[in-house]
Amino acid sequence: MTTRPTEEEDLIATLDVGTSSIRCLIFGSQRQVVAKHQIDIKRLYPHPSWVEQNAKEIITKSTECIQGAVTELTFAGYKIEKIKGLGISNQRETTVVWDKVSGEPLYNAILWLDNRTADLAEFFVNGKGQGERDCLQDICGLPIHPYFSALKLRWLMDNVPTVREAITRNTCLFGTVDSWVIWNLTGGVESGVHRTDVTNASRTMLMDLRSLQWSEKLLDFFDIPRAVLPVIHSSSQLYGATVGTAFAGKPIAGVLGDQMASMLGHGCITPGTAKNTYGTGCFLLANIGEEVKFSKCGLLTTVAYQLGPGAKPVYALEGSVAIAGAVITWLQQNLTIIQKAEDADELANTVQDNGGIYFVPAFSGLYAPYWDTEARG
Ligand SMILES: Nc1ncnc2c1ncn2[C@@H]1O[C@H](COP(=O)(O)OP(=O)(O)O)[C@@H](O)[C@H]1O
Numbered sequence: 001m002t003t004r005p006t007e008e009e010d011l012i013a014t015l016d017v018g019t020s021s022i023r024c025l026i027f028g029s030q031r032q033v034v035a036k037h038q039i040d041i042k043r044l045y046p047h048p049s050w051v052e053q054n055a056k057e058i059i060t061k062s063t064e065c066i067q068g069a070v071t072e073l074t075f076a077g078y079k080i081e082k083i084k085g086l087g088i089s090n091q092r093e094t095t096v097v098w099d100k101v102s103g104e105p106l107y108n109a110i111l112w113l114d115n116r117t118a119d120l121a122e123f124f125v126n127g128k129g130q131g132e133r134d135c136l137q138d139i140c141g142l143p144i145h146p147y148f149s150a151l152k153l154r155w156l157m158d159n160v161p162t163v164r165e166a167i168t169r170n171t172c173l174f175g176t177v178d179s180w181v182i183w184n185l186t187g188g189v190e191s192g193v194h195r196t197d198v199t200n201a202s203r204t205m206l207m208d209l210r211s212l213q214w215s216e217k218l219l220d221f222f223d224i225p226r227a228v229l230p231v232i233h234s235s236s237q238l239y240g241a242t243v244g245t246a247f248a249g250k251p252i253a254g255v256l257g258d259q260m261a262s263m264l265g266h267g268c269i270t271p272g273t274a275k276n277t278y279g280t281g282c283f284l285l286a287n288i289g290e291e292v293k294f295s296k297c298g299l300l301t302t303v304a305y306q307l308g309p310g311a312k313p314v315y316a317l318e319g320s321v322a323i324a325g326a327v328i329t330w331l332q333q334n335l336t337i338i339q340k341a342e343d344a345d346e347l348a349n350t351v352q353d354n355g356g357i358y359f360v361p362a363f364s365g366l367y368a369p370y371w372d373t374e375a376r377g
């Protein structure tokens with residue numbers, strides 16, 4: 001593997017907008033990383049069980065990461081002109097609403113692991129859902145749960161007057177993090193395109209897994225206006241050209257939720273192949289092929305990827321765990337028994353065994369297979 005620049009070598013840039021950090025990596029033609037930049041991003045906890053991020057900070061830190069990677073790229077002797085396109089991956093389900101005229105977010109981003117809608121979820125399960133948490137599984141593959149975007153958007157509509165006003169004025173846009181980043185990178189109020197990809201859309205609880213379009217039934221169920229939703233694209237097509245930033249003019253040509261991106265990146269392209277990725281949370285995804293199948297024991301059905309507008313979608317079963325690396329952050333920042341993440345290993349190795357004590361980090365309840373919002377660590 002070489003990282004020596006060559007005149008002819010084409011490059012591909014990626015931006016991964018995660019829950020704990022944002023990183024920009026630029027790859028060479030041998031899939032080697034030729035430049036990278038990573039910046040941590042803060043989480044905000046305004047109330048117990050609420051988890052937010054400053055939506056503008058997501059954009060400024062993404063832009064900083066792009067700049068940092070381009071600086072490293074040119075320092076290493078590569079030419080920015082050789083970057084052929086940009087791919088985006090992102091923390092999924094996190095919900096942003098913004099005003100398309102002012103370009104301003106109407107609230108902080110509500111993160112995927114936020115639990116403020118636990119009661120709202122029960123309201124829907126026991127009301128329209130007639131006691132069945134899985135009553136929408138056949139359409140969207142998901143149980144009614146605060147994890148997914150639909151309830152977060154419903155909460156914003158019910159609790160934030162500026163969101164309601166923007167909807168009335170027809171200036172409100174909703175998006176998961178991919179949409180918010182794409183809209184900003186393609187020119188925002190001037191020329192921003194309002195788009196998402198099938199994998200991210202499959203985590204909103206508003207998309208029909210088979211048609212890959214917003215579902216009238218789901219929009220009715222949660223009473224969500226269609227006008228706020230982005231256009232759904234495949235995971236691999238032209239989304240728009242980047243305006244501004246160090247990537248100005250580069251086409252955004254691929255978008256995937258981060259867990260689906262890591263699945264594809266690990267080469268899980270045949271049914272039965274699976275991967276597990278550890279970041280803030282941890283997510284096991286298994287490729288199930290081109291037919292939708294449902295779990296009877298608490299796994300999610302989700303779109304794994306669709307490689308082009310005319311391509312058949314490939315689906316996955318997913319076991320989601322909300323807290324993985326985040327517990328290391330908790331040991332560091334809350335329990336203060338380690339200084340930095342790497343110290344956890346060393347500390348764990350100082351004891352023979354666990355003395356019979358188990359700690360389950362259910363900081364956001366328990367996800368798969370329990371989907372229990374009340375569980376606590
Ligand atoms: N050496 C390490 N050992 C264990 N956990 C780590 C280590 N380094 C970082 N982490 C944890 O991994 C998480 C960040 O991983 P990252 O891939 O940046 O997440 P994300 O994709 O969710 O933004 C943090 O919660 C951090 O505490």
Ligand SMILES: O=P(O)(O)OC[C@H](O)CO
Pocket residue numbers: 018019020090091092093112257258259278279280281282
């Ligand atoms: O930020 P990560 O890497 O833990 O991924 C978050 C997931 O996409 C949430 O569904």
